[in-house]
Amino acid sequence: MRISEIAGLVGVTTRAVRHYHHLGLLPEPARLANGYRQYSVRDAVALARIRRLTELGLGLDEVRDVIADDAGHELAEVLGELDADLARQEAEIRTRRARLAVLLTRAADGRLTAEDELSPELAHFCAQLGPLDSDSPMAAKDRELLALMETAASPEERGRIAAAMRSMAAAPGAAERARRVYALLDDLADADPVDPRVETAARALADCLPPDLAAQVPAGAEATAQGFLKAFLADFAPAQAEAVRRAMRRVTPTEEGE
Structure with a gap:
C-alpha cells in the first residue's frame, strides 16, 4: 500500500502518518526502488492502534509509552x-x-444582572459589600478587577482569592469601609500625586486589604504579577495609583520585617 492508501484505510491523513513516523510511533516501512514507501497489513494494524489510543484521549507521548x-x-x-x-x-x-x-x-x-455572571463565591462577596454604587467609578472598576483576577487564576489560585475575599468580607464594618475607600479614591481622579488626600486614601485602602497580600502571589509568578500590577496601576489616575502603591507597601512585608 502507498501512504495515501494506508491513510485512507485507517481513516487518518497522510500528514498524520508522516508525523507518526517522525515521532517514532510508526516504524518506517520498506521503500520501493523508486523511493516510495510500501506499507503492509502489519503497518496498517499498528497505525490503527495509534488512532484508537489517540481517540481514547491519550497524548502522543503516552501512546509511545503504551506501544513500548x-x-x-x-x-x-x-x-x-x-x-x-x-x-x-x-x-x-x-x-x-x-x-x-x-x-x-x-x-x-x-x-x-452583570454580577450574576460571576462565580458564586465572588457574587456572594459582592453581595456582602452591598449594592454597587452606580455613581462610583472606582467601585465598578474594583469589581471588574476581581472578576478578571478570578477568571485568569488557576483553580489553586482561585481558592486563595476566595479565602482572602471571605476574610475581608467577614471583618466588621467591611461594607462601610469599602464604600469609604471608593469615595476617597474617586475624589483623587483629578488630584496631584502629592495631594495630602492620597495618604488618607492609602491608609483607608490598606485597612481593607488582607495583611498577607504578598502571600497570595504563587511562587514563581512574581514576574507575571509585576507585569499585571504595572498595567493595573496604569489604568488609574496618577493620584489614585500613588494611593494604591502606598497601600500595597503597607501590607507587603519588607525584608527587614521578615
Whole structure:
C-alpha cells in the first residue's frame, strides 16, 4: 500500500502518518526502488492502534509509552489516569450546568444582572459589600478587577482569592469601609500625586486589604504579577495609583520585617 492508501484505510491523513513516523510511533516501512514507501497489513494494524489510543484521549507521548510496553501495564495505568481526569471534567460540567440553570431562571424572570455572571463565591462577596454604587467609578472598576483576577487564576489560585475575599468580607464594618475607600479614591481622579488626600486614601485602602497580600502571589509568578500590577496601576489616575502603591507597601512585608 502507498501512504495515501494506508491513510485512507485507517481513516487518518497522510500528514498524520508522516508525523507518526517522525515521532517514532510508526516504524518506517520498506521503500520501493523508486523511493516510495510500501506499507503492509502489519503497518496498517499498528497505525490503527495509534488512532484508537489517540481517540481514547491519550497524548502522543503516552501512546509511545503504551506501544513500548508489550505487557500492557502502561496502558492500564494511563487509562486509569484518563478515567480519573474525565471524572473530574464530568463533575466540573455538572457544576457549570447547575450554575447555568440558575442564570437561565433569573434571565427568564428578568432578574439577570452583570454580577450574576460571576462565580458564586465572588457574587456572594459582592453581595456582602452591598449594592454597587452606580455613581462610583472606582467601585465598578474594583469589581471588574476581581472578576478578571478570578477568571485568569488557576483553580489553586482561585481558592486563595476566595479565602482572602471571605476574610475581608467577614471583618466588621467591611461594607462601610469599602464604600469609604471608593469615595476617597474617586475624589483623587483629578488630584496631584502629592495631594495630602492620597495618604488618607492609602491608609483607608490598606485597612481593607488582607495583611498577607504578598502571600497570595504563587511562587514563581512574581514576574507575571509585576507585569499585571504595572498595567493595573496604569489604568488609574496618577493620584489614585500613588494611593494604591502606598497601600500595597503597607501590607507587603519588607525584608527587614521578615
